[in-house]
Amino acid sequence: MKKKLIPYSIILIFLIIFAVFYKSLKDTNIYTPDTKINNDIPIFSADLLLLNENSSSSEIFELDKFYLFNIWASWCVPCRDEHPILMSLSKNNKLTIIGMNYKDKKKNAKSFLDELGNPYKKIIVDKNGTNSIEWGAFGVPETFIIYNNKIIKKYIGPLNQELLMEIQKIIK
Amino acid sequence: MKIFKAFIIIFFLLFYNNLYANENSQRNEITKNLRCLICQGQSVYDSDSDFANSMKILVDKKLDQGLSEKEIYIYFKEKYGDWILYDPGLNKNTYLLWLLPILIFVFGGAIIFKRSIFKNN
Numbered sequence: 001m002k003k004k005l006i007p008y009s010i011i012l013i014f015l016i017i018f019a020v021f022y023k024s025l026k027d028t029n030i031y032t033p034d035t036k037i038n039n040d041i042p043i044f045s046a047d048l049l050l051l052n053e054n055s056s057s058s059e060i061f062e063l064d065k066f067y068l069f070n071i072w073a074s075w076c077v078p079c080r081d082e083h084p085i086l087m088s089l090s091k092n093n094k095l096t097i098i099g100m101n102y103k104d105k106k107k108n109a110k111s112f113l114d115e116l117g118n119p120y121k122k123i124i125v126d127k128n129g130t131n132s133i134e135w136g137a138f139g140v141p142e143t144f145i146i147y148n149n150k151i152i153k154k155y156i157g158p159l160n161q162e163l164l165m166e167i168q169k170i171i172k
Numbered sequence: 173m174k175i176f177k178a179f180i181i182i183f184f185l186l187f188y189n190n191l192y193a194n195e196n197s198q199r200n201e202i203t204k205n206l207r208c209l210i211c212q213g214q215s216v217y218d219s220d221s222d223f224a225n226s227m228k229i230l231v232d233k234k235l236d237q238g239l240s241e242k243e244i245y246i247y248f249k250e251k252y253g254d255w256i257l258y259d260p261g262l263n264k265n266t267y268l269l270w271l272l273p274i275l276i277f278v279f280g281g282a283i284i285f286k287r288s289i290f291k292n293n
Contacts, residue, residue, distance in 0.1 A: 009279075020268070039250075103222060129226030130233065136251035138209045138223050 039151050041069075041144075042134040049101050049109060049123035060098055060122055066171045067146040068097045070120070071132055073104045074112035076140040082158035083116045089164065090119035094171050099123040102132055102140050145170060199231050202241055205258045206231075206248060215258065 045056040061067055070086060072079040090097050099120035101109050109123075126132050135144065136154075145153040145167065153170060155163055203217035208224045216224045216231075234244050245257055254260045262270050 128229050129222060130230045133223075133226055133230050133251065138252075 039136070041146055041149050041151060044124075044131055044134055046124040046126065046131055049099075049106065049125050050118075055122065055124070060124075061146060061149055063148050065147070066095045068095055068167070069100065069135075069144040069146055070097060071100045071102050071126075071135070071137055071140050071142045073102045073140050074108040075104065076102075078158035079141045080112075080116070082141055082160070083119075085159045085161070085164050086119040087117050089167065092168070092171070095167075096121050100126050100132065100135075102126050103129050198235060198241070199228065202231050202235075202244055203228055205245070207256050207258060209252065209256065 041057060041061060043057050045054060047053070048055050068086075068089060086097060089095055097119050099122070101123055103126065106125075113120075124131065132138075132142075135142075137156075139156070141158050143155040143159055144151050153167075159167075200217055203224075204215050206216040206227060208214045208216045208219040208221060208227075210223045211219045211221050214224075216227045231244060234247065239247070248256050254263070254265070260266045260269070
């Protein structure tokens with residue numbers, strides 16, 4: 001019995017190690033945060049891009065309304081790809097699109113909107129990137145769907161036709 | 173006079189580095205424990221990426237607002253989850269990480285204890 005204990009325990013230890021390694025082998029090592037969250041939106045106040053004024057979160061987001069909050073920059077190539085989708089969503093009057101201009105130059109951001117159209121009702125300026133961290137974002141583009149001051153859905157990366165359908169389903 | 177000069181040199185050697193080493197020390201302490209999410213294997217402190225630089229500014233801002241180190245960790249954990257901290261708390265995803273060393277220690281201790289009893293017998 002005592003002699004058997006050692007080989008059994010060695011086998012057991014190897015099995016545990018195997019299970020742990022096997023599990024982590026399948027885990028992705030690229031971090032993606034949870035996309036289904038029910039967090040409150042952060043409280044902030046920031047400058048607006050096209051108007052010379054300051055606005056706060058409570059002024060921008062009203063209750064009982066759907067908002068699409070999109071982080072973009074003129075230097076970001078995927079933002080250019082998703083822009084037509086934002087344009088088509090802006091025609092939907094159930095949804096208000098708010099933009100956040102991430103680490104961008106004012107001039108470049110304006111010419112980007114002149115070229116491709118402006119789907120945003122208001123655009124917040126995030127000059128040093130701290131505001132997007134308040135939102136829990138770490139890159140551009142990122143899109144949040146907001147209802148009753150809560151983030152109900154979060155999309156990392158550019159929107160596409162499939163996600164457009166999904167968003168339209170959510171706001172119905 | 174010689175002794176006086178030596179005293180001055182020793183004085184500066186002992187105290188001079190203290191004069192500027194404390195700058196940003198708390199911010200550095202905190203950013204060393206935050207993982208840079210877009211650069212693999214680097215802390216926010218080590219990284220010079222856009223994301224990490226914004227994080228550093230934000231940590232400064234939070235310190236100015238009077239948040240403690242712990243409150244800042246909680247703040248970032250709420251935003252990004254456990255992964256952002258290098259020192260994760262104990263929860264259902266990390267219990268193995270925390271308990272395995274203890275288990276191995278107890279297991280090893282049990283073997284040694286048993287052996288010593290056998291030897292004494």
